[in-house]
Amino acid sequence: MSQLYTAYAQHDDATIIVSTSDELNAAVEALTAQGGGTILVDGDGGPYELWAENAGGLDAPILIKAVDATNPPTFHTVSIEASSYLTLTEMRIDSSEVYGIRADYLRDINVAASNNIEIVNNDMSSVADGYLDGTGSAIQGESCALIRDSENITFSHNTLTDYYFGVTVTEVDGLIFSGNELSGIQGDGLRGGGIQNAVISNNYMHDFYGTVQTLNHSDMIQIWGGGAETISANIEISGNILDSANGSGTQSIFIRNENFGESGETGGYYQNIVIHNNVVHNSSAHGISVSDTQGLEIYENTVLWNELSVMVSSPGSAPVSRVPEIRLRNTLDSDIHHNFVGRISVDETEYVGDNFVVSYTDYTSAMFVHNHVVNLSGAGDLDLRDLRITNDSPANGKYGADASWFSASTAPLEASISISEVGSDRQTVELTAEYSLTDGTPIDPSTAQFIWTFDDGTTMSGVSITPTFETAGEHSVTLTVITNDGQTETLTRVIEVRSNEIFELNFGGTAQDTSQWDSIITVEDPNGTALTATGTDGTGFHLDGDSLLTIDRDNLQLFELDSFAIEFDLKLDTVAQDGALIRMSGTMDLFLNDDGSLFFRLFTDEGAFEMVTPAAVLDDTQWHTIAISYDSNTQVLNLIVDDQVVDSMTASGTTASAGYHGLNIGDPWAESVHAVIDNFTMSTEPVEGWTTGGTTPSTTISSGSVQQSAPPAGLNAELLYESQDGLVIEVNSTDPFTVGRDNDFLFGRDDFRIELTLETQAAGVEGVFLYMPKSMVAEVDPQGHIRFTLTTSDGEFELRSSQAVFEEPGKHDIAIIYDAQLGYLQIEVDGLVQAQTEATGTTSDETHWGLTVGNKWSDGLDGTFVDFEFYGDATMNVLQLAPSNDPADHRMSFEGAVHDEIQNTTVFRDMPGQAEYVTGTSGQAYHLNGTNSIGFERGEVALNDSDSFTVSFDFQLDTAGESGRVMHLHEVMDTYIDDNGFMHVELTTDEGTYHLISETTDFDDQDWHTATIAYDSEQEILSLEIDDQITLLNGTTGTTADASNWGLTIGSAWGESIEGNVDNFVFIDEVEEEYLNELLLV
Structure with a gap:
C-alpha cells in the first residue's frame, strides 16, 4: 500500500520507540520541543492513551506510527487539543476495555482546536452488537470520533466497526474524509455541521445495525444546521458506496439547515455543495435529500432500492422499506442531471430532466428497473457486480456513477447472476451469467463453462437456464464459471422466487391472507355482520350491502397480470338482487344482475373486454363456486360456475400497473350484493393451467425395469x-x-x-x-x-x-x-x-x-x-488399519484442490478470491495472490485450548522484500514476514502474548524455505525453525483461547495477505518427543 499521509522532512530528524502511554506522551512533548520527528509505538506494549495538548507544529511535525504495521498497537483513547501537524497511523483503536468506565464525553478519538491533523490507516472498533430498539436487547457502542473547531483535518483509509456514532465533525474548515470503511454502526456514519471546504469521497459505508427511529434518525452522511456557528459551504460528496446491504435501512445523504430563516449567518443557505458519482443502495426515501442550499449540483449518482432492508419508525410499528429518491427542497441555483434513480422531486414536484428515472412497479415498462440492473432482485448481501447497469441499457456509460457502469471491473474473471421471470409462471425464471466479465468485457459464452448448483442439489449448465422452482421464496443458487484458459470463479446468491399465489383469504375470526404474500387487508364492517356468517367450512365473509374487504394497493402482486384465476364460493342471501361482487378500478369488475346473470369487465393494455352470462346462472340461495380464468397467451377469458363455462370470449393484454385502488370484495362506491363469500383465492395460473408461457414440462427419462435376481457368488447381499x-x-x-x-x-x-x-x-x-x-x-x-x-x-x-x-x-x-x-x-x-x-x-x-x-x-x-x-444388506470388510507412522493430524495437498490427506472430512470456509495452484516442491502448491486464502472452519485445526502443537510448511515469496501475513488464528497465533525477510510468530495464551522473530533473514529471496513452529507449555518453549536454523523463545507458557470466532487461515482473512506459494502444510496437536528433545539441546 502506498504512503497515505504527508511525509514531512522533520519526520526523519529523530525517532523515539515507546511501549507505554507515559513514554508516548513524553515523546510527544520532547519532539514538540526539539523540532519534530517520528514516534514508533510497540505493538507488544500498551494499551495506550494519547493526550496531546499544544503539541507539534509547522516546524515540529510529529508522525506516530507502529513499530511493525502487522502488529498494530492498541489505543483506548486519543485526545488532541490545540495541536498541529500530528499524524496517527497504523494503530488499532479499541475502546472495549474502557467501555462504561471512561468519561461519557470522551470518544475514542477527540480532536479540538487543532490544525493539520492526519488520522489515516487505522483499525477502529467498539462493542455495538446489534440493532438498537430501546429494549436493551443490544449493546450500544461508543462513538468513534469528535472533531471540532479545527482546520485542515484528514481522516482517511480507516476502518470503523461496531460503534454507536461514527465520526462527528463540527466547525471544521478543510476536511478530507476519504477511503474509510464503516459498518456495524447503530446511529450515523459521518455527521456534523459548520463544515467548510470539505471532500467526502470514496468511502464504503455498509451493513449498519441501525436504530428504531425514535432513538435516532439514522443517516450514513448527514450535515445539519442546528447548533452550528458557521454556514456549511464548499462541500464535495463523491465516489462513495452507501449500501444498507444486510443491515437496517438508513437515510443515505441528508443535508438540511434547521436554522434556515433565522437571523444571522447560520440562518441562510448552505453554499456550493456538489454530490456526484455515488452509489446508493438503501431503503429510505431520503436517498439523496438536500434542503436550504444555494449552488447545488447533483449528478452521475446511482440510487437503487434495497427492498430487503427495512426501517422501523417507533417501537411496535411495522417495518417499512421505501424506494430511495433524490429530493430537493428550498434550493437555489440547483442542477440535477445524469442520475440513475427511481424518483426525483424538487419542492415536492416530480422532476425528470436529463436523468434516467426507472420504475419499480411497472413490470411492462421499458424503464422497469430490473431491465437495467444486473441483479437488483437478488436477496441477501449484494455487491457492485449485482448493482451494475447492464451493458445493453441506454443508461450504461451515460447515467449514474461510473462504479455502476457495466465495464467498471477489470478483474480477469467476474461472475454474475441475473434473474428474470419467464412468462406467466412466476416460479419459472431465467438465470443468466451473460453479464459476467473477463478483463472488463462481456464474457464470450463459447469460451467458458457455466455450472449452476441449487440448494436442493440440482445442477444445470449453460450461460442461461430456465429452472422451475417447486416452492416460492428464497433459494440459494451457486454459479461456477470456468474459462478455457483456466480462470475459475464461484458465486453464490440468494434469489427471491415469487409465488403464483396472489392471495388466499381465510375468514376465521379475522380476515387474513394465508398465502406467501400475507397481504395487507382492511375490512369495513359498520353493521357488525361481516365475520359472523357461516361459510362452507367455518366462517365466511358476509356482504351486507355496506361491508367491504379490500386487498390493499400496496400488494404489488395484484398488478400487471397477463393471466390469472379468481375462485370463490358464493351463497346469496336472497334471489333477484343486483350489485357488485368485485371492484378493482381500472382492472376488473364483477356484478350480479337481478335476472341471475353475471356481468364481468376486464381492462388490459389492449382494451376493455366485457361479458354477460345467460340469465338464471345464480337464481337460488345455495352455495355455488364461481371462477374467472384469464390467459392472454391463449387469448381466452372464461367465466365459470360450478365447473361449467357459462361464458367465454377472446381477450388479451396485461392488466394495469399499481394505481390508487386495490381489489375490493364488495363495492366501495355503492351498495353491494347481499351474500356470503368463502374460500376466496387468486393466482396467476389460469383454471385450465398454462398452455404456453408457463411451466415447461421436464423430459421424462426412462429408468427401465427393476431386476431382482440372485447376487453373484461370494457376495452376501x-x-x-x-x-x-x-x-x-x-x-x-x-x-x-x-x-x-x-x-x-x-x-x-x-x-x-x-x-x-x-x-x-x-x-x-x-x-x-x-x-x-x-x-x-x-x-x-x-x-x-x-x-x-x-x-x-x-x-x-x-x-x-x-x-x-x-x-x-x-x-x-x-x-x-x-x-x-x-x-x-x-x-x-x-x-x-x-x-x-x-x-x-x-x-x-x-x-x-x-x-x-x-x-x-x-x-x-x-x-x-x-x-x-x-x-x-451387503457385507463390508472393514479395514483394520495398521497404526500409522505419520503423526500428523492434518496434512494438506494442493493438487488442483485443497485436500486434507489425513482427514477426508475436514471442512473449509468459503473465502474471498480465487484459488490458484502452481508448481510446488513436489506436485502443486497453493498460490496466495494477495486476495485469496485458505480458511479452515472453526475448530477443525486444534489450535484452540492447546498447550502443545507443531505447524510445518514450505513457503516461497513471489517477490523478494514482500511483507505480509502468512497464517493467522484470531487471538491465538499470527505468523508474518516483514519487508527485511524475517519471519515473526506471535502466540497468545492465558499467560500472555509471546513474540518470536527468526534469527536470520531467510525470506529475502524467492527460494523455497521450510518453516516449523513448535510450542510446548510444559517445557516452556516456543520455537521457529527455518531450513534447520532454530530460534527459541524460552519461558513461554499457558493454554490458548478455548475457542475462536473463526478457524485457522493460511493467508489473511482481513485484507491483503502476503503473495507467495504454500506447500506441504502439516499440523500436529503436540510436539513429538524426538523433536522436543532436539529443541531442548539448542
Missing part, C-alpha cells in the same frame, strides 16, 4: 437393481441412465453397495459419474482420484481414493459400500479398498429424484460404464 447385461452406456449422455424415483429402495437407506465398471478413453478426464440429489455424488477429480460424498441424517461424509485411478485412461471396477451399523463408508477399486471413513445416518427419504449414472443437469464424466448393480 440382496440385488435390488442391475443394468442390462453387457449394455455399454455413455456416462456423459443427453439421455443418461437413471434408476427412477419410483424405486423405493433408493430412499431412506442405512446401507448399500453400488457397483459398476467405468472406462475412460483419455488422460485428465474429470466429472460426475454418479449423482442423486441430497444423497450422494461420485466423481473423478482433475488428478484422477475418485471422490464420493454421502449425505445422511447425520451430516455429510466425504472420501477420496488413495490412488489417482483415472490419471491415465483405463477400465476399472468401482464399488461404493456403506453400512451405518458398522459406521463406515468405503471406495473399492478393482477389489481393493482405497478409502475408508467413518459414516452414520440414513439417506434422504425425499422421492423427487432418482439415481443417475452421469448427471442429467450438467456435463458428466466423459466415459462409458457397464454392469451397474445396486445391492442392499
Whole structure:
C-alpha cells in the first residue's frame, strides 16, 4: 500500500520507540520541543492513551506510527487539543476495555482546536452488537470520533466497526474524509455541521445495525444546521458506496439547515455543495435529500432500492422499506442531471430532466428497473457486480456513477447472476451469467463453462437456464464459471422466487391472507355482520350491502397480470338482487344482475373486454363456486360456475400497473350484493393451467425395469437393481441412465453397495459419474482420484481414493459400500479398498429424484460404464488399519484442490478470491495472490485450548522484500514476514502474548524455505525453525483461547495477505518427543 499521509522532512530528524502511554506522551512533548520527528509505538506494549495538548507544529511535525504495521498497537483513547501537524497511523483503536468506565464525553478519538491533523490507516472498533430498539436487547457502542473547531483535518483509509456514532465533525474548515470503511454502526456514519471546504469521497459505508427511529434518525452522511456557528459551504460528496446491504435501512445523504430563516449567518443557505458519482443502495426515501442550499449540483449518482432492508419508525410499528429518491427542497441555483434513480422531486414536484428515472412497479415498462440492473432482485448481501447497469441499457456509460457502469471491473474473471421471470409462471425464471466479465468485457459464452448448483442439489449448465422452482421464496443458487484458459470463479446468491399465489383469504375470526404474500387487508364492517356468517367450512365473509374487504394497493402482486384465476364460493342471501361482487378500478369488475346473470369487465393494455352470462346462472340461495380464468397467451377469458363455462370470449393484454385502488370484495362506491363469500383465492395460473408461457414440462427419462435376481457368488447381499447385461452406456449422455424415483429402495437407506465398471478413453478426464440429489455424488477429480460424498441424517461424509485411478485412461471396477451399523463408508477399486471413513445416518427419504449414472443437469464424466448393480444388506470388510507412522493430524495437498490427506472430512470456509495452484516442491502448491486464502472452519485445526502443537510448511515469496501475513488464528497465533525477510510468530495464551522473530533473514529471496513452529507449555518453549536454523523463545507458557470466532487461515482473512506459494502444510496437536528433545539441546 502506498504512503497515505504527508511525509514531512522533520519526520526523519529523530525517532523515539515507546511501549507505554507515559513514554508516548513524553515523546510527544520532547519532539514538540526539539523540532519534530517520528514516534514508533510497540505493538507488544500498551494499551495506550494519547493526550496531546499544544503539541507539534509547522516546524515540529510529529508522525506516530507502529513499530511493525502487522502488529498494530492498541489505543483506548486519543485526545488532541490545540495541536498541529500530528499524524496517527497504523494503530488499532479499541475502546472495549474502557467501555462504561471512561468519561461519557470522551470518544475514542477527540480532536479540538487543532490544525493539520492526519488520522489515516487505522483499525477502529467498539462493542455495538446489534440493532438498537430501546429494549436493551443490544449493546450500544461508543462513538468513534469528535472533531471540532479545527482546520485542515484528514481522516482517511480507516476502518470503523461496531460503534454507536461514527465520526462527528463540527466547525471544521478543510476536511478530507476519504477511503474509510464503516459498518456495524447503530446511529450515523459521518455527521456534523459548520463544515467548510470539505471532500467526502470514496468511502464504503455498509451493513449498519441501525436504530428504531425514535432513538435516532439514522443517516450514513448527514450535515445539519442546528447548533452550528458557521454556514456549511464548499462541500464535495463523491465516489462513495452507501449500501444498507444486510443491515437496517438508513437515510443515505441528508443535508438540511434547521436554522434556515433565522437571523444571522447560520440562518441562510448552505453554499456550493456538489454530490456526484455515488452509489446508493438503501431503503429510505431520503436517498439523496438536500434542503436550504444555494449552488447545488447533483449528478452521475446511482440510487437503487434495497427492498430487503427495512426501517422501523417507533417501537411496535411495522417495518417499512421505501424506494430511495433524490429530493430537493428550498434550493437555489440547483442542477440535477445524469442520475440513475427511481424518483426525483424538487419542492415536492416530480422532476425528470436529463436523468434516467426507472420504475419499480411497472413490470411492462421499458424503464422497469430490473431491465437495467444486473441483479437488483437478488436477496441477501449484494455487491457492485449485482448493482451494475447492464451493458445493453441506454443508461450504461451515460447515467449514474461510473462504479455502476457495466465495464467498471477489470478483474480477469467476474461472475454474475441475473434473474428474470419467464412468462406467466412466476416460479419459472431465467438465470443468466451473460453479464459476467473477463478483463472488463462481456464474457464470450463459447469460451467458458457455466455450472449452476441449487440448494436442493440440482445442477444445470449453460450461460442461461430456465429452472422451475417447486416452492416460492428464497433459494440459494451457486454459479461456477470456468474459462478455457483456466480462470475459475464461484458465486453464490440468494434469489427471491415469487409465488403464483396472489392471495388466499381465510375468514376465521379475522380476515387474513394465508398465502406467501400475507397481504395487507382492511375490512369495513359498520353493521357488525361481516365475520359472523357461516361459510362452507367455518366462517365466511358476509356482504351486507355496506361491508367491504379490500386487498390493499400496496400488494404489488395484484398488478400487471397477463393471466390469472379468481375462485370463490358464493351463497346469496336472497334471489333477484343486483350489485357488485368485485371492484378493482381500472382492472376488473364483477356484478350480479337481478335476472341471475353475471356481468364481468376486464381492462388490459389492449382494451376493455366485457361479458354477460345467460340469465338464471345464480337464481337460488345455495352455495355455488364461481371462477374467472384469464390467459392472454391463449387469448381466452372464461367465466365459470360450478365447473361449467357459462361464458367465454377472446381477450388479451396485461392488466394495469399499481394505481390508487386495490381489489375490493364488495363495492366501495355503492351498495353491494347481499351474500356470503368463502374460500376466496387468486393466482396467476389460469383454471385450465398454462398452455404456453408457463411451466415447461421436464423430459421424462426412462429408468427401465427393476431386476431382482440372485447376487453373484461370494457376495452376501440382496440385488435390488442391475443394468442390462453387457449394455455399454455413455456416462456423459443427453439421455443418461437413471434408476427412477419410483424405486423405493433408493430412499431412506442405512446401507448399500453400488457397483459398476467405468472406462475412460483419455488422460485428465474429470466429472460426475454418479449423482442423486441430497444423497450422494461420485466423481473423478482433475488428478484422477475418485471422490464420493454421502449425505445422511447425520451430516455429510466425504472420501477420496488413495490412488489417482483415472490419471491415465483405463477400465476399472468401482464399488461404493456403506453400512451405518458398522459406521463406515468405503471406495473399492478393482477389489481393493482405497478409502475408508467413518459414516452414520440414513439417506434422504425425499422421492423427487432418482439415481443417475452421469448427471442429467450438467456435463458428466466423459466415459462409458457397464454392469451397474445396486445391492442392499451387503457385507463390508472393514479395514483394520495398521497404526500409522505419520503423526500428523492434518496434512494438506494442493493438487488442483485443497485436500486434507489425513482427514477426508475436514471442512473449509468459503473465502474471498480465487484459488490458484502452481508448481510446488513436489506436485502443486497453493498460490496466495494477495486476495485469496485458505480458511479452515472453526475448530477443525486444534489450535484452540492447546498447550502443545507443531505447524510445518514450505513457503516461497513471489517477490523478494514482500511483507505480509502468512497464517493467522484470531487471538491465538499470527505468523508474518516483514519487508527485511524475517519471519515473526506471535502466540497468545492465558499467560500472555509471546513474540518470536527468526534469527536470520531467510525470506529475502524467492527460494523455497521450510518453516516449523513448535510450542510446548510444559517445557516452556516456543520455537521457529527455518531450513534447520532454530530460534527459541524460552519461558513461554499457558493454554490458548478455548475457542475462536473463526478457524485457522493460511493467508489473511482481513485484507491483503502476503503473495507467495504454500506447500506441504502439516499440523500436529503436540510436539513429538524426538523433536522436543532436539529443541531442548539448542
